[in-house]
Amino acid sequence: xTSNMRWKVILVLLVLVLAVWRSSxxxxxxxxDEAGKEQMTEEQLENLKANALSLGLDLQGGMHxxxxxxxxxxxxxxxxxxxxxxxxxxxxxxxQFGVAEPSIQIEGDNRIIVQLPGLKxxxxxxxxxxxxxxxxxxxxxxxxxxxxxxxxxxxxLVDTLAASGELSPESETGLPLTEAEQLAKExxxxxxARYLQQLxxxxxxxxxxxxxQLERIDLDKVLPANPSDPSRPRYRIAWGQDARxxxxxxxxxxxxxxxxEAILTGSAIVSADVRPGLDQDNPNAPGVSMRLSRAGGRxxxxxxxxxxxxxxxxxxxxxxxxxxxxxxxxxxGTPTSITGGFSDEEAKDLAIILRAGKLPAPMTVIxxxxxxxxxGRDSITLGLRAMAIGFILVVIFxxxxxxxxxxxxxxxxxxxxxxxxGIMATLPVNPRPALTLPGLAGLILTIxxxxxxNVLIFERIREELRNQKTIRAAIRDGYERAFMTIMDANVTTxxxxxxxxxxxxxxxxxxxxxxxLGILASMFTAIVATRVVFDLITVKWNVKNxxx
Amino acid sequence: xxxxxGTKFNFLGHRRAAFVLSAALILMGVVSVVVQGGLKLGIxxxxxxxxxxxxxxxxxxxxxxSTLDAIGVEEAEIQHFGGDREAIIRMSAQWAxxxxxxxEVLTALNEHIPDNAAEFMREELVGPxxxxxxxxxxxxxxxxxxxxxxxxxxxRFEFKFAVGAVAALIHDVAITLGFFSLTGRGLTLPVIAAxxxxxxxxxxxxxxxxxxxxxxRRKLYGKSFVDIVNTxxxxxxxxxxxxxxxxxxxxxxxxxxxxxxxxxxxxxxLIGIVVGTYSSIYVASPLVVEWQIAAEARKHxx
Numbered sequence: 001x002t003s004n005m006r007w008k009v010i011l012v013l014l015v016l017v018l019a020v021w022r023s024s025x026x027x028x029x030x031x032x033d034e035a036g037k038e039q040m041t042e043e044q045l046e047n048l049k050a051n052a053l054s055l056g057l058d059l060q061g062g063m064h065x066x067x068x069x070x071x072x073x074x075x076x077x078x079x080x081x082x083x084x085x086x087x088x089x090x091x092x093x094x095x096q097f098g099v100a101e102p103s104i105q106i107e108g109d110n111r112i113i114v115q116l117p118g119l120k121x122x123x124x125x126x127x128x129x130x131x132x133x134x135x136x137x138x139x140x141x142x143x144x145x146x147x148x149x150x151x152x153x154x155x156x157l158v159d160t161l162a163a164s165g166e167l168s169p170e171s172e173t174g175l176p177l178t179e180a181e182q183l184a185k186e187x188x189x190x191x192x193a194r195y196l197q198q199l200x201x202x203x204x205x206x207x208x209x210x211x212x213q214l215e216r217i218d219l220d221k222v223l224p225a226n227p228s229d230p231s232r233p234r235y236r237i238a239w240g241q242d243a244r245x246x247x248x249x250x251x252x253x254x255x256x257x258x259x260x261e262a263i264l265t266g267s268a269i270v271s272a273d274v275r276p277g278l279d280q281d282n283p284n285a286p287g288v289s290m291r292l293s294r295a296g297g298r299x300x301x302x303x304x305x306x307x308x309x310x311x312x313x314x315x316x317x318x319x320x321x322x323x324x325x326x327x328x329x330x331x332x333g334t335p336t337s338i339t340g341g342f343s344d345e346e347a348k349d350l351a352i353i354l355r356a357g358k359l360p361a362p363m364t365v366i367x368x369x370x371x372x373x374x375x376g377r378d379s380i381t382l383g384l385r386a387m388a389i390g391f392i393l394v395v396i397f398x399x400x401x402x403x404x405x406x407x408x409x410x411x412x413x414x415x416x417x418x419x420x421x422g423i424m425a426t427l428p429v430n431p432r433p434a435l436t437l438p439g440l441a442g443l444i445l446t447i448x449x450x451x452x453x454n455v456l457i458f459e460r461i462r463e464e465l466r467n468q469k470t471i472r473a474a475i476r477d478g479y480e481r482a483f484m485t486i487m488d489a490n491v492t493t494x495x496x497x498x499x500x501x502x503x504x505x506x507x508x509x510x511x512x513x514x515x516x517l518g519i520l521a522s523m524f525t526a527i528v529a530t531r532v533v534f535d536l537i538t539v540k541w542n543v544k545n546x547x548x
Numbered sequence: 549x550x551x552x553x554g555t556k557f558n559f560l561g562h563r564r565a566a567f568v569l570s571a572a573l574i575l576m577g578v579v580s581v582v583v584q585g586g587l588k589l590g591i592x593x594x595x596x597x598x599x600x601x602x603x604x605x606x607x608x609x610x611x612x613x614s615t616l617d618a619i620g621v622e623e624a625e626i627q628h629f630g631g632d633r634e635a636i637i638r639m640s641a642q643w644a645x646x647x648x649x650x651x652e653v654l655t656a657l658n659e660h661i662p663d664n665a666a667e668f669m670r671e672e673l674v675g676p677x678x679x680x681x682x683x684x685x686x687x688x689x690x691x692x693x694x695x696x697x698x699x700x701x702x703x704r705f706e707f708k709f710a711v712g713a714v715a716a717l718i719h720d721v722a723i724t725l726g727f728f729s730l731t732g733r734g735l736t737l738p739v740i741a742a743x744x745x746x747x748x749x750x751x752x753x754x755x756x757x758x759x760x761x762x763x764x765r766r767k768l769y770g771k772s773f774v775d776i777v778n779t780x781x782x783x784x785x786x787x788x789x790x791x792x793x794x795x796x797x798x799x800x801x802x803x804x805x806x807x808x809x810x811x812x813x814x815x816x817x818l819i820g821i822v823v824g825t826y827s828s829i830y831v832a833s834p835l836v837v838e839w840q841i842a843a844e845a846r847k848h849x850x
Contacts, residue, residue, distance in 0.1 A: 058809075066678070122671075123651040366675035370650070374602065375669040375809070382807035389805055390798035397794060401549050438738050441802055441810055445745070445817065448798035449752075452791040456756065459787045462550070485759045488704055492755060493748030495696040500741055503689040508741045515745065 005535060012529045016415060022422030025051035053425045056436030057369070058507050059383075061376035062117035066367035067130060069110045074361055082360040087112060092356035093128050097349075112363075122370045124349065132317050132362045133353040135266035135338070137300070140311035140323055141235055141257040143198040149223060149235060149257045150190040150200065156217040157188050189213060194252060199311070199323075201252035204243045210255070211239075226260060236260050241319040256320050258313055263303045265358075268296025272354035274347045279322075279339040286347035287339030290354060297332030305329035314338050316350075369506070383440040390444050398451060402458055404547030408533050409454040412525040416450050417443065419521040420514060439510030446518030452489070453526030457482040458548055471546045475534050483527060490519050552786040559781045560774050563834035570719055570831060573823075577726015587725065590734035591672055593686070595679030597644045599637045599653055600669040606632040607664060615660040619652060630808035634669070641675055649673070670809075686740045693744050697751060705758055708839040713754045716824075716832035720750045724819045731815070738813040746820030749795070753788060753828035760784045761833070773840045777833050785829075792825040 029052035037045060057064050069086055071079045083106050090112065094102045103115040119125055141149065177185065184191045192210065193200040202210050214237060223233035240254035271291045278287030292300060304312070304326050313323040314336075321338050330336070342350065371379075394413070398406040420443065424433055433439075461478030469477065497519065500512030537543060581587055591598050609626045612635055616624045625638040637653065650671045657666040674682070694714070701710040721743055728735065760780040768776050799821060803814035 068677075123648050127648070364675075365673065367678045368671065368673040370671045372668045372670060374667060375600070379807055379809055382805060383810075386801045386805040386807075390801035393797045393801065394794050397797065401790065403549075437810055438741060438813065441806065441813060444798050444802050444806075445795070448795035449749070449791075451794050452752070455787055455790045455794075459784075459790070462553070463783075466553075481763075485756055488755045488759060489752040491700055492697050492751035493745070495700060496693050496744040496748035499689050499693040499696065500744060503685050503692075504741065505737070508737050511738070511741050511745075 005532070008528060008532050009536070012532050015419065015524070015529075019415065019418040019422040022051075022426045023053075023418045026053040026421055026425050028052075051425060053421055054432055054434040055376075055380075056434040056439065056507060056510055057115060057117055057376075058371050058437045059376050059380050059435065059440070060117055061119070061371050061373035062115065063119050063122045063125060063370040064113070064115050064368070064506060065126065065129070065365050065370075066107070067112045067114065067363040068366045069112065069360075070362045070364070071110055078360060083110070083112070085360045086363070089357050089359050090114060090129055093352055094125075096352045096356060097125060097128055099125070111366075118373070119370075120373075124345065126365065126368070128349050128353065130363050130365055131353055131359075133266065133350075133356075133358045134317055135269065135354060135358065136262035136315045137264040137336075138258045138262045138313045138315055139303070139307060140199075140313050141259065142310065145224075145235070146198075146200065146257045149237075150193065151187075152222045152224070153189045153214070153217065153219075154187045156222045157213055158186065160216050161188065193255065196246065196252075200255045201244070201246075202255055204251040204253055207239065207253050232260060234260055238313070238315060238318060238320050240323075241316070241321050254320065254323070256313060256323065258315070258320075262315075263312075264292070264296050264299055266354060267358070268293050268299070269354055272351045274344070274351050275337070278337040282339075285339055286342065286344050287337050288347055288351045288354065289335045289337045291335050292332070294332065297334075300336070301329055301332045379437050379440075383437060383444070387440065387444045387447070391447050394447055394451060398454075402548055405458055405461075405534075408530050409451055409458070411533075412454060412522075412530050413447060413450055415529060416446070416518065416521045416525050419524070420446065420517045423517055423521075424513065433513040434510060435514070436507040436510030438507045439514045442511040442514035443518065446514060446522070449493075450518055450522035450525075453482075453486045453522050454530060456485055456489075457526060457530070461546070461548055465546065465548070471543060472538055474546070475531075475538060479527070479531050486523060486527065490523055493519055550786070552789055555782045555785055557782055557785070558778060559829055560778050560834055560837055563830065563837070566830035566834065570723075570827070573723045574719065574726065577723060577729055580726060580729040584729060587729060588732065588734040589683075590736035590739070591638065591674050591679070592737045593679055593683045593735060595674045595676040596641050597639050597649055597674075598670070598672040599639075599649055600629060600634065600671070601637070601654065601657065602634045602667045602669050603661070604633070604665045604667075605663075607635065607661065607666075609635065611661050612637065612657065615656050616653070618660060619656045621653070630811075634808075641673065644673055682737065686737070689740065689744065693747060697747065701751075701755070704755075705762070708836050708843075709758050711839065712832040712835035713751060713758070715835050716754055716827040717747050717750055719827050719831050720746055720820055720823045723823045724816055727819045728812075728816065733812050733815065736812065738810065739816050742813050742816035742820065745817060746824055749821060750824030750827060753791070753825055754832040756787065757781060757784050757828055757833055758836075761836075773844075774837055777837050781829055781833060788825060788829065792821060795821055 025048055029048050032040075032048075040048070069082060071082050074082055087104050087106060091102075091104055094104070094114075094116070099116045099119060101117055103113075105113045107113050114129055116122075116125055140146075189210070190200075192202055192206050194203075195201070219237065220233050223235050223237075226232045226234040235257050236259075238256045238258050240256070243251040243253045245251050269290045270293050272288050274286055275289045276286050277283045278289060279285045308326050308328060310326055311323045312326050313320045315321065316338065338350070391413075395410050398409050398413075400406070402409060424435065427433060435443075457478055460482045461474050464474035464477045464481075465471070494516055497512045497516035500508060501516065504512050538546075609628065612626050613624070616626075616637070616639075621639055621643050623640065627636045627638070628634065629636045639649075643649070650668055654666055654668055694717070697717075698710060698714060701713050705713075724743065724746060725735075728739070733739075757780060760783055761777055764776050764780045764783070768779065771779075796818070799814060799817045803811065803818055806814055
């Protein structure tokens with residue numbers, strides 16, 4: 001054995017040992033059943049998991065969402081660190097919700113990617129993450145002011161309708177308008193409102209219509225101006241969170257005219273807990289009890305003391321949850337609360353959100369990919385089955401076609417898979433590339449394509465043998481001639497795989513990972529490893545007939 | 549065992565017939581795309597919401613539709629998915645803006661279709677902006693892959709070879725897309741990944757043959773270019789077929805056993821590998837030959 005040869009043998013053995021060792025964690029982890037997991041200590045299991053291939057969300061089930069943060073309208077100093085704060089708030093919320101191994105990352109300058117593996121209740125998580133949770137305590141405009149606003153809306157709407165020609169001057173019958181018709185024509189908006197305790201309500205089925213009408217007019221101009229800053233309106237419009245039933249079957253929703261400026265916001269809250277019995281009308285309904293900071297408590301006391309008899313709205317993300325009448329001054333230190341027909345779970349989530357703080361800016365889910373646990377399990381089962389069947393077929397083909405040399409090719413193929421899995425489980429990049437469903441497909445594809453390098457070599461060796469060369473010479477020339485072809489042919493697939501790594505997201509990237517690693521590993525096994533085996537065999541046994 | 553060794557097929561003799569076949573296949577795809585008003589885009593590129601649900605027992609699409617009507621989901625597209633127990637519901641992203649899609653639809657399905665429990669399998673939501681971005685990203689990915697490959701082959705081979713190889717690639721992608729259109733499948737991100745793989749694979753095949761042509765030109769100096777290319781095609785034929793067979797075997801397994809989620813992806817690979825193998829013999833090399841013949845004719849005229 002030459003020293004060059006000895007080094008090659010050592011290299012091949014080293015790679016093989018490393019591949020077997022690094023991929024063994026994955027096989028042990030995947031073959032563990034529940035009983036097996038229970039027998040291990042937590043530390044052992046953690047260690048096993050940390051060294052095993054991680055599965056993508058599409059295989060283990062889970063949620064991937066991309067949120068876009070709307071930084072428009074934030075003052076420059078707040079916008080600067082809005083993303084970091086948003087990530088912090090989301091992290092807080094998820095930690096309290098309890099998800100194993102969440103990943104929260106900033107992408108670009110206004111996006112956040114949240115990945116929650118193995119999630120049971122993705123809808124709840126989504127509500128928890130994406131909700132701004134801007135809690136505000138706002139004074140409701142006095143009834144007279146509310147009326148003024150409603151009239152102003154009426155007038156603006158009449159103008160808009162007239163401008164678009166939707167308002168016919170005559171009644172449909174051609175007769176002069178009755179008094180009721182005249183009233184409806186002049187008050188197209190407020191005519192649909194019903195009053196209860198001096199607050200306007202709209203029929204539930206009218207709410208959508210009413211919102212549409214409000215969209216049509218320029219509310220900022222219609223609302224009276226703010227005395228301290230005439231460029232801003234003094235009030236804002238808000239709707240009740242829940243519809244209310246007044247004796248009859250009909251459901252109504254409250255329409256609020258609120259002061260533009262809030263008395264207090266959620267930032268004044270120091271603690272929040274779920275508690276029943278906060279709503280006197282409905283003692284079993286869960287609610288969230290909140291404690292205000294000292295300064296917040298003082299502001300609250302001052303306002304309640306000077307506005308007795310008026311309504312005070314508790315507003316969350318723009319919807320009014322409750323609007324009690326202030327009966328007396330509420331001294332600092334008294335817990336305040338929010339109720340309003342939520343379930344136990346919703347109340348719990350709200351408390352989490354309020355504790356974790358509000359998001360610095362509103363967010364929208366612009367992309368979501370969630371895979372349920374059953375589909376993930378199915379995908380693994382089906383993918384592995386396709387892989388096993390494909391592998392067996394390729395093995396049979398190679399053995400029949402190349403006989404004993406086929407055994408070497410098959411061994412190389414197995415080594416190939418172990419190398420890919422071993423590398424994927426070891427790569428020191430963070431996050432480590434996970435095995436996704438397309439990634440699994442890439443691995444399957446690799447089985448078919450990886451034999452190509454060996455096929456090229458074997459076909460060359462056969463040719464050389466046909467040219468009456470000795471076995472040793474045929475092997476040497478076969479490998480040498482095939483080498484450049486193998487390089488050339490694989491580089492192009494590598495270029496395609498590299499592009500996938502660069503541009504792909506999630507699952508597709510996983511495909512690029514397995515494809516490129518598979519090709520690299522196949523080049524190593526075909527050019528170096530099988531060559532060593534051939535050389536060893538031919539030198540050692542002085543083979544007269546090469547079975548190829 | 550050996551087969552296809554020492555063959556003397558006159559591949560290039562049939563090159564005109566092959567050009568006609570290729571043109572017909574491409575045309576078929578183009579007609580299908582035009583008739584359908586463009587390639588069908590999956591939600592990755594078109595934007596929208598996809599919800600996959602599994603029922604305990606077979607379910608009728610009409611029952612799902614009436615449930616969706618009841619909760620105000622308009623213009624949903626309902627499709628059975630790998631059997632009559634599973635369905636995919638596609639809808640515009642509009643409804644999803646104000647509703648919790650999976651939660652509300654599943655609750656409604658379980659209420660309206662009693663005794664047939666519905667289970668959540670998958671939800672994908674792609675906003676219109678993201679859809680546009682992904683379209684751009686996919687286009688860039690294909691562009692960069694093509695540029696990278698062009699540069700590589702121009703370095704390694706003469707220009708006319710590069711032209712043949714790239715024409716073969718475009719041929720393969722066009723025919724694969726044509727089959728997608730014909731079978732009513734939509735383009736998604738994994739399908740783009742499959743297309744890029746086809747590009748890589750088809751080139752792999754082409755390059756092996758080109759390498760052989762380069763080698764044979766030295767070995768068979770003095771023979772006509774057509775004869776040389778024919779010899780190279782025959783010499784590399786067994787390798788071409790063996791590799792295609794092993795690759796097709798695994799892709800077929802993926803297509804048949806891999807499950808519905810990656811069926812379109814496997815379908816693209818399946819078509820692409822068959823077409824890619826064909827094109828490296830009947831498109832890439834014949835084009836180089838045509839180019840060479842034309843060049844020689846020009847030289848003679850001078």
